[in-house]
Amino acid sequence: MNIIVCIKQVTDPDIPASDYAVDTAAKRINLPDDAPLVINPYDENALEAALQLKDQTGGKITVVSLATRPAKRVLRDLKQALAMGADEAILLEDPAFEGGDSHSTAYALAKAIQKLGEFDLVLCGLQAADWDAGQVGLGIAENLGLPSATYVTHIEAGDGHVRMIRMIENGHEVLELPTPCVLSIANDKNLAPRIARLAGIIKAKKRELPVWSAAALEADPSRIGTAGARTTLHKLALPDITGSCEFIKGESPAESAALLVDRLHTEKII
Amino acid sequence: MMDNKADPKGILAVGEITAGTLSPISLELLGMGQKLAQARGEELSVVLIDRQAENCAQEAIAHGADRVYLITDAPADQYEGASCTAILENLCTQTIKPAVVLFGQTVTGRDLAPRLAFRLKAGLVTDCLHLDIDPDSRNLIATKPVSGGNVLATYSLQEGVPQMASLRHRAFDAPEPDAHRQGEVLPLPAGVDASAVQAKLMEKVLEETSEGPTLETAEIVVSGGRGLDDLEEFDKYITKGLAEVLGAAVGATRGAVDGGLQPEQHQIGLTGKIVGPKLYIAVGVSGAIQHMAGCSGAKNIVAINIDENAQIFRFAKFGIVGSYKEVLPTLIEKLKELELS
Ligand SMILES: Cc1cc2nc3c(=O)[nH]c(=O)nc-3n(C[C@H](O)[C@H](O)[C@H](O)COP(=O)(O)OP(=O)(O)OC[C@H]3O[C@@H](n4cnc5c(N)ncnc54)[C@H](O)[C@@H]3O)c2cc1C
Numbered sequence A: 001m002n003i004i005v006c007i008k009q010v011t012d013p014d015i016p017a018s019d020y021a022v023d024t025a026a027k028r029i030n031l032p033d034d035a036p037l038v039i040n041p042y043d044e045n046a047l048e049a050a051l052q053l054k055d056q057t058g059g060k061i062t063v064v065s066l067a068t069r070p071a072k073r074v075l076r077d078l079k080q081a082l083a084m085g086a087d088e089a090i091l092l093e094d095p096a097f098e099g100g101d102s103h104s105t106a107y108a109l110a111k112a113i114q115k116l117g118e119f120d121l122v123l124c125g126l127q128a129a130d131w132d133a134g135q136v137g138l139g140i141a142e143n144l145g146l147p148s149a150t151y152v153t154h155i156e157a158g159d160g161h162v163r164m165i166r167m168i169e170n171g172h173e174v175l176e177l178p179t180p181c182v183l184s185i186a187n188d189k190n191l192a193p194r195i196a197r198l199a200g201i202i203k204a205k206k207r208e209l210p211v212w213s214a215a216a217l218e219a220d221p222s223r224i225g226t227a228g229a230r231t232t233l234h235k236l237a238l239p240d241i242t243g244s245c246e247f248i249k250g251e252s253p254a255e256s257a258a259l260l261v262d263r264l265h266t267e268k269i270i
Numbered sequence B: 001m002m003d004n005k006a007d008p009k010g011i012l013a014v015g016e017i018t019a020g021t022l023s024p025i026s027l028e029l030l031g032m033g034q035k036l037a038q039a040r041g042e043e044l045s046v047v048l049i050d051r052q053a054e055n056c057a058q059e060a061i062a063h064g065a066d067r068v069y070l071i072t073d074a075p076a077d078q079y080e081g082a083s084c085t086a087i088l089e090n091l092c093t094q095t096i097k098p099a100v101v102l103f104g105q106t107v108t109g110r111d112l113a114p115r116l117a118f119r120l121k122a123g124l125v126t127d128c129l130h131l132d133i134d135p136d137s138r139n140l141i142a143t144k145p146v147s148g149g150n151v152l153a154t155y156s157l158q159e160g161v162p163q164m165a166s167l168r169h170r171a172f173d174a175p176e177p178d179a180h181r182q183g184e185v186l187p188l189p190a191g192v193d194a195s196a197v198q199a200k201l202m203e204k205v206l207e208e209t210s211e212g213p214t215l216e217t218a219e220i221v222v223s224g225g226r227g228l229d230d231l232e233e234f235d236k237y238i239t240k241g242l243a244e245v246l247g248a249a250v251g252a253t254r255g256a257v258d259g260g261l262q263p264e265q266h267q268i269g270l271t272g273k274i275v276g277p278k279l280y281i282a283v284g285v286s287g288a289i290q291h292m293a294g295c296s297g298a299k300n301i302v303a304i305n306i307d308e309n310a311q312i313f314r315f316a317k318f319g320i321v322g323s324y325k326e327v328l329p330t331l332i333e334k335l336k337e338l339e340l341s
């Protein structure tokens, strides 16, 4: 199998809410300079799904990332993917990509995928933890005119098709799609990302990775960056989360539990 | 634009049917859709793609639809992305030219709305909490949580193509039905055949529903997180413990799902289910904003966590700082006593 995995760098979603600030005039989210950057968690699941397929059937994995931050930082993630077992990594970087939305990003990624040549599968994450859009995977499929599926948690390679498990509200479906196709991967206990081995890390460190510009993609300038966007950010604000928790404190945990039951009962909550 | 085609007009809601009636989120779409229609001085239509769509037409009208499109001959028996996209593409480009298209942010809506948006080259804002019509431009303004819910972002959408939004469940009120409302019911052919179907459905497996209520409708939900040691502990303390004595539905965090403590269908949150029970008890849950997205609509949140600084206590009404191993046995026992009294 020849698999392409799209990975995006995001601010670690686990940083505390209190780290978030917005610059309303500049319409920018401000975070501490040292806020850790990570591969979007669902993209790690997608990469793991690709690695498992490769373990079973062999083949090649190419990771692609369209940089939304200084290239140096994103290259670190691409090298991490190589260290985990991906074969090739490509960075898309160009000031012309700036100010894009799901439409512009999906178009640029689709152009890069076309340039890569033949493939069987494109894997994306269900959604990226920065703008929480959940659109780009399906957008790549539409741009390339390929079949697609979302909420995929397991993939099996077939002959000219893939079979997959897709989560639905009250269970799951088993679907078959012809290849090539584009799948958006969700989380599952079997898709926890593997830890890179030291040898892999050292090898990846030495690699020079290709960086493709908009021109290298032969991208239509009217479809990338701000020009290609179909939505315009108007305003950013912080939500107000102001709780006031009443802590129930007994002499012992058991007494606290008993007091809680009383409290819930007198409040008519139970 | 100097073409002689009519300007896009009207609001189109894409409804979903579950167990023979309009799903709760569809009613919420109708409520919001009607407000947007009034603000634009236009009509609200709803499209139902389902073999049993006819049975829900009056319900849709009672809840605010001016017109109901019924498509009962789709090539797939149940939701299939490629063919449903083709059906809606035809509807939006040939039959009607809606100005605004609304979806529910459900498993189906998350799959279908982006497909249609890219097909129509239309802007889409997913998972919206607020929608408005700009009084000057009459354009849609959409607000959604980003960065997991740590920030709220408001967008405007490009003109000339349908402006699309998907709505978060429980963020909008369902309207009171009015049985006397009048509306038009229009059966339409799907306009696509079996060749439009791309995904072959091999099997559909519904989770065996344990005796307890379902998450979406439960009055009480008990959720466990990564704070629980393992599957056995989850089962003993949550599923067969607290949830059973309360007759509650069982939820989980992504942390618990990733750890194999619960299947994904029980995940509550941004990318899981949205619940709105009277009581939500979170055990060993840190209160990550992505989790709270799914339960902040609960009327009362109770948290049990070993860490007094856990973020969950910012959302909770009542909290106990302590290990579930020490708190839950008595909690379960006292609840049983209460039950018997
Ligand atoms: C794009 C995106 C979407 C996401 N969607 C979701 C989603 O839909 N739902 C979701 O839940 N998460 C989601 N997440 C993940 C989310 O950010 C958190 O990582 C997750 O909710 C953490 O789960 P947790 O609270 O179980 O684990 P942790 O954060 O590890 O918390 C465990 C808690 O247990 C407590 N604890 C430990 N031992 C005990 C004990 N003995 N007794 C009592 N308490 C104890 C600890 O103090 C801690 O607070 C998403 C993330 C991203 C990036």
Ligand SMILES: Nc1ncnc2c1ncn2[C@@H]1O[C@H](COP(=O)(O)O)[C@@H](O)[C@H]1O
Pocket (backbone or CB within 6 Å): A006, A007, A008, A009, A040, A042, A043, A046, A064, A065, A066, A067, A068, A102, A105, A109, A123, A124, A125, A126, A127, A128, A129, A131, A132, A133, A134, A135, A136, A137
């Ligand atoms: N800039 C990017 N570079 C690489 N992949 C991306 C990028 N943006 C989005 N994706 C992929 O598309 C998925 C969905 O992203 P989104 O639609 O932005 O929520 C992500 O999980 C990634 O797999």
